[in-house]
Amino acid sequence: MSTMKTKRFVATTVFVAIVLLQSFVPFLGSLPLGAFVIGAFVTIVPMTAVLAGILLGPRSGLVVGLFWGLTSWVRNLMHPGTIGSLIFSNPVTALVPRLMVGLLAGYLAGLVLKKARLPWWGFFLLGAFGALLNTALVILSTTVAFKLFPVSGMGIPHAHLFTWLVGILGFNSGFEMIANGLLVLLIGRVLLAKLPNLRPE
Numbered sequence: 615m616s617t618m619k620t621k622r623f624v625a626t627t628v629f630v631a632i633v634l635l636q637s638f639v640p641f642l643g644s645l646p647l648g649a650f651v652i653g654a655f656v657t658i659v660p661m662t663a664v665l666a667g668i669l670l671g672p673r674s675g676l677v678v679g680l681f682w683g684l685t686s687w688v689r690n691l692m693h694p695g696t697i698g699s700l701i702f703s704n705p706v707t708a709l710v711p712r713l714m715v716g717l718l719a720g721y722l723a724g725l726v727l728k729k730a731r732l733p734w735w736g737f738f739l740l741g742a743f744g745a746l747l748n749t750a751l752v753i754l755s756t757t758v759a760f761k762l763f764p765v766s767g768m769g770i771p772h773a774h775l776f777t778w779l780v781g782i783l784g785f786n787s788g789f790e791m792i793a794n795g796l797l798v799l800l801i802g803r804v805l806l807a808k809l810p811n812l813r814p815e
Contacts, residue, residue, distance in 0.1 A: 622812045626674040629666040630681045633659060637685035645793055656789045657745075660715055661797045664744040667720025668732070668802055671813045675716025682716075683709035701752070704759050711751035715744045724813065732806065734799060741798030742791040749787040753779045 636643030636659045645656040659682055667675025687708035690699040702708045719740050726732050757776045 618812065621810070622670055622674065625670055625809075625812055626666065626677055629662055629670070629674070629678045633662050633678055633682045634685060636662060637682065637689065655786055656793050657748075657786070658790075658793055658797060660744040660748050660790070661741055661794045661801070663712065663716035664719040664741050664794065664798050665802055665805070667716045667718075668723040668737070668740060668798070669805055669809065669812060670720070671724065672717045672720030675718075675720035676713055677716070679712040679714070679716030680709070683712035686712070701756050704755070707752055707755040707759065710755060711748045714751060715748050718747065719744050727813065734803060737799040737802045738795040740795075741802075742795035744798075745790040745794040746787060749783050749790065753783055 643657060643659045645658060663675055663679045663682055666678040686702050687705055690702040690708070693699055694703065722743075723732060723736075723740060726736060753776070756779055
């Protein structure tokens with residue numbers, strides 16, 4: 615294994631460890647202020663997958679997204695009884711959106727970095743895009759799953775399911791886009807300037 619591949623592997627492992635901490639340690643993967651003040655639960659784990667994609671390339675972003683999805687799936691299987699656990703106990707919903715966040719963030723960043731430096735607003739947009747993509751794919755996959763396998767109880771409507779999910783999950787989405795965009799901007803610019811280029815050619 616070349617020195618560059620070794621460094622990329624180590625860096626990817628660090629990002630995976632961060633995702634695991636964010637998934638299992640309270641408040642490392644979310645912003646508690648939103649839950650208490652505006653009634654929103656703002657998830658900031660997308661930031662980590664996006665940063666891995668930007669700094670290390672789409673493959674590393676995909677790996678980090680995979681571990682994000684796996685931890686979400688396992689955690690919700692172990693703690694059933696809520697709407698959230700019902701949604702994310704579906705492996706498609708838990709895995710596919712998170713895989714796509716890291717993969718597409720890395721791919722889009724690569725398109726820019728091959729020709730020029732990533733502008734400051736590019737970091738923000740990629741962070742916001744990651745949060746929005748995660749929410750959109752969760753809504754779509756959940757709608758399909760509940761239509762194919764209807765669930766009774768827990769306040770889940772059979773009619774207008776898509777609209778209901780947009781209302782429930784979409785409320786958080788705006789706050790998550792802003793939070794993840796700002797965090798990727800602040801952290802990503804510093805890391806990209808200080809760390810050696812570990813993206814594959």
